[in-house]
Structure formats: C-alpha cells, structure tokens
Amino acid sequence: MKIFIFESDKSLRNLLKKFLLKEGFSVEAFGHGEKVIDTVEQRKPDIVFLDLSPDYEKSIQMLKEIISLEKKPYVIVISDDDKHQYLIKAMKAGAYDYVRKPIYLSQIKKVLKNVTKIEDTDSVIENPSTDIIGKSPVMVDVLKKIDKASIKNNPVLITGEKGTGKETIAKLIHKLSNRARKPFISINCSATPSGLIETELFGCEENNGAKEGKLLQSQGGTLFLDKVSELPYQVQEKLLKILNEIEKSHASSKVDVRIIAATEKDLIKLTSEGKFKEELFFKLSTIEINLPPLRERKEDIPFFVEIFTKEAFKKYGLKKGGFTKESVDLIKGYSFPENIK
Structure with a gap:
C-alpha cells in the first residue's frame, strides 16, 4: 500500500517515514503546504496522514476535498492532544481515524492494522446483515x-x-x-x-x-x-x-x-x-x-413489504397472498410518522 505523509514538523515527518518504510509500505513525505489536493488526486495514495496544524480550519477543508475525490484514500489526521474539537470535526468530515501528538508508533501500527483489515476482508456492504433492510x-x-x-x-x-x-x-x-x-x-x-x-x-x-x-x-x-x-x-x-x-x-x-x-x-x-x-x-x-426516517428512503419500502410478507406466511402457515404493485405504491405514499415500530 502507498502512504503519503503531509506533516509540518520535519523531524516527525522523517520519523514516520522511516518507521512506515520498515513496516513494508511505500512511503512519501511532504511538508504540509505542498499542493496537498493536487498531489493526492494525481498520484492516488491508498493512505494519507494529514497534519491538522498549524491552520486547523484550512486543514479540515483540505480533508473534505480529499474525501470528495473519485478515488479517495483512507485519511488519518494528526493533531495536538488539546485540539479534540477539531478531531471531532475531522471524523465527521470523513477522516478514517486520528492520532494525537505526542505520537507513539504503537498507535500508528494499530490504525494501519485496521485499514489493512478492511482491505483484506469482505465489506459489510457486500454481505449486508438481514437486520438492515434497504438499498437506498x-x-x-x-x-x-x-x-x-x-x-x-x-x-x-x-x-x-x-x-x-x-x-x-x-x-x-x-x-x-x-x-x-x-x-x-x-x-x-x-x-x-x-x-x-x-x-x-x-x-x-x-x-x-x-x-x-x-x-x-x-x-x-x-x-x-x-x-x-x-x-x-x-x-x-x-x-x-x-x-x-x-x-x-x-x-x-x-x-x-x-x-x-x-x-x-x-x-x-x-x-x-x-x-x-x-x-x-x-x-x-x-x-x-x-x-x-422512512419517509426519506421510500425506495426501501418494497423491501420491508417483502420481508414482512414472508414473516407472515411463515407465522400463519400461508402459501398464497401478498401485495400488488398498486398497494405497495399506496403504502409508499404514507408519511410513516412513527417510522417502523
């Protein structure tokens, strides 16, 4: 996997690069202001370490732009320990994870282990749970x-x-x-x-x-x-x-x-x-x-109808029955103020 580091602290940047190279990754390190968006878009790394300092608001905006790219990497943000409000913003903006300064290499290993776990296993999306109904x-x-x-x-x-x-x-x-x-x-x-x-x-x-x-x-x-x-x-x-x-x-x-x-x-x-x-x-x-709410994903209602119909058949020993397309369309017109109870 290819990792890019955008870190304002040169010594930390070099330390991370040296460590990640020893771990077997392909790594390149850059100063924080070195055309972050263009570099990520053109060279398509798998993982990006993005330092949020010194301009936290600007870095959050950069993060949002990276996440919006067609081929978006896993973004791991780096922040000072006392800037928890920006870490929350970063996570909500789409960061995969975060590490706090002072950085311990065990933290980095743990985060990267989780990323590689996602890459090496089937996603929940490919094998959705029967507990969750909907494809909207x-x-x-x-x-x-x-x-x-x-x-x-x-x-x-x-x-x-x-x-x-x-x-x-x-x-x-x-x-x-x-x-x-x-x-x-x-x-x-x-x-x-x-x-x-x-x-x-x-x-x-x-x-x-x-x-x-x-x-x-x-x-x-x-x-x-x-x-x-x-x-x-x-x-x-x-x-x-x-x-x-x-x-x-x-x-x-x-x-x-x-x-x-x-x-x-x-x-x-x-x-x-x-x-x-x-x-x-x-x-x-x-x-x-x-x-x-269900009213904002009405395209999922036919899936609920299908599931509940099958459950009713099983419970009451039925072999025939169901809903016509017209009746399903009628159900979709309801506002469902209580959603599904």
Missing part, C-alpha cells in the same frame, strides 16, 4: 459507517427519530466487532428514575455487598445508552471521566467497555442550553451515524 443511497451510507465503526473501539453516537432502528444498529456494530462474544448491555436512560440511574450505571455498595452496575456487567463488550440526552448532569460528568480513562489508559484501565449512545434529540442544542456537557458530546460523537 442513504442506507448504503449508513452501512459504510457501520462497517467503519465495527472495527474500532471509539464511542459511537447514533441519532435519528423514534422508530428508525437505533438499537438495531448498535447491536449490529457489536455483532460485527471483536467484542461480539462479550455482553451487549442496554439501558434506557429515560426509563430509569434520575435518582437510580447512577447506581444502575456505576453500581454501589450495599449492606450485603457491592451491587455491580451496567458498566462492569458490560466488561469486554458494549454498553448501549439509549436516550442518552436524558442522563442527569452529574451522571454525565461521571461518564465523561470513564470515557477519558478508557481513552488515555486503555491498556491499564480497569474498564474495558465500548460505549454506544443513541438519541432522538439535538445534542448540539442541548449543549448550547447547558443541559448536556459539551465535552461528553464531543467524546460520544467521535463516530456519528444518523439514521434517516
């Missing part, structure tokens, strides 16, 4: 994001209206990940009384011993926080501390859990109103998957 462009994009999320351990934020299948997507990410044999634990943050949610999540000491929370029950696996917007503020603070511990000292951390959160609400609006911690939002939305 928006659902193909969702499947690509699921594929990307499944090989990482970063937190995931799933957004979408009621009935769009947020928990189904969370379970699929878990099922396709290296945590699949470990627990998938779900908690509805709105259904648990605010006075009990902290105990439910983190556990507590009782007269007859310690009560284990959902976090430890999920050890090695995935914890799904449905309706995460309803978490009390003090619980948000505690969750943020856990996420920081997992991120910064994963190898030595007592907590080995992948967090997937879901919400129907606008968390950006809630952060601006002071109802949701901004840093927690940034952490959770490292990978964000927005699920479109």
Whole structure:
C-alpha cells in the first residue's frame, strides 16, 4: 500500500517515514503546504496522514476535498492532544481515524492494522446483515459507517427519530466487532428514575455487598445508552471521566467497555442550553451515524413489504397472498410518522 505523509514538523515527518518504510509500505513525505489536493488526486495514495496544524480550519477543508475525490484514500489526521474539537470535526468530515501528538508508533501500527483489515476482508456492504433492510443511497451510507465503526473501539453516537432502528444498529456494530462474544448491555436512560440511574450505571455498595452496575456487567463488550440526552448532569460528568480513562489508559484501565449512545434529540442544542456537557458530546460523537426516517428512503419500502410478507406466511402457515404493485405504491405514499415500530 502507498502512504503519503503531509506533516509540518520535519523531524516527525522523517520519523514516520522511516518507521512506515520498515513496516513494508511505500512511503512519501511532504511538508504540509505542498499542493496537498493536487498531489493526492494525481498520484492516488491508498493512505494519507494529514497534519491538522498549524491552520486547523484550512486543514479540515483540505480533508473534505480529499474525501470528495473519485478515488479517495483512507485519511488519518494528526493533531495536538488539546485540539479534540477539531478531531471531532475531522471524523465527521470523513477522516478514517486520528492520532494525537505526542505520537507513539504503537498507535500508528494499530490504525494501519485496521485499514489493512478492511482491505483484506469482505465489506459489510457486500454481505449486508438481514437486520438492515434497504438499498437506498442513504442506507448504503449508513452501512459504510457501520462497517467503519465495527472495527474500532471509539464511542459511537447514533441519532435519528423514534422508530428508525437505533438499537438495531448498535447491536449490529457489536455483532460485527471483536467484542461480539462479550455482553451487549442496554439501558434506557429515560426509563430509569434520575435518582437510580447512577447506581444502575456505576453500581454501589450495599449492606450485603457491592451491587455491580451496567458498566462492569458490560466488561469486554458494549454498553448501549439509549436516550442518552436524558442522563442527569452529574451522571454525565461521571461518564465523561470513564470515557477519558478508557481513552488515555486503555491498556491499564480497569474498564474495558465500548460505549454506544443513541438519541432522538439535538445534542448540539442541548449543549448550547447547558443541559448536556459539551465535552461528553464531543467524546460520544467521535463516530456519528444518523439514521434517516422512512419517509426519506421510500425506495426501501418494497423491501420491508417483502420481508414482512414472508414473516407472515411463515407465522400463519400461508402459501398464497401478498401485495400488488398498486398497494405497495399506496403504502409508499404514507408519511410513516412513527417510522417502523
């Protein structure tokens, strides 16, 4: 695989080049301002390391242009440790992954291992799960994001209206990940009384011993926080501390859990109103998957009709029946305010 490095720090640039050459890659290194877009478009590398400094906004725009190329590479952004807001922007703009300065070569190896894993295995897109129904462009994009999320351990934020299948997507990410044999634990943050949610999540000491929370029950696996917007503020603070511990000292951390959160609400609006911690939002939305409502992907409705018809045949022992083209067209005209429940 061919790797291009665009890094403003000459010593770091040379270090990365030397390391990647030893790892068996074809590598070229450039200063940050050396015609990045033209170089990538004309010479078509497989992987690009892109330093976001010194001009972070300009670098994010460069990233967007690289991602829009017909043959787009995997882009791994490099950033200073205290610029997490730009890392979130980069991930949302389409970066495959990121590494923070000071850079450890073990980080680089891990990221590249994930890239080569994608290249060497069949994509989820080629073998879509029966849990996900649809071939519309928006659902193909969702499947690509699921594929990307499944090989990482970063937190995931799933957004979408009621009935769009947020928990189904969370379970699929878990099922396709290296945590699949470990627990998938779900908690509805709105259904648990605010006075009990902290105990439910983190556990507590009782007269007859310690009560284990959902976090430890999920050890090695995935914890799904449905309706995460309803978490009390003090619980948000505690969750943020856990996420920081997992991120910064994963190898030595007592907590080995992948967090997937879901919400129907606008968390950006809630952060601006002071109802949701901004840093927690940034952490959770490292990978964000927005699920479109059914009314925006009506071309998928015939697939649902087909699946539900087959299920009805099996359940009731039917051999004949179904929907005419006219009846399917009539169904497609409905607005589906509750999506699929």
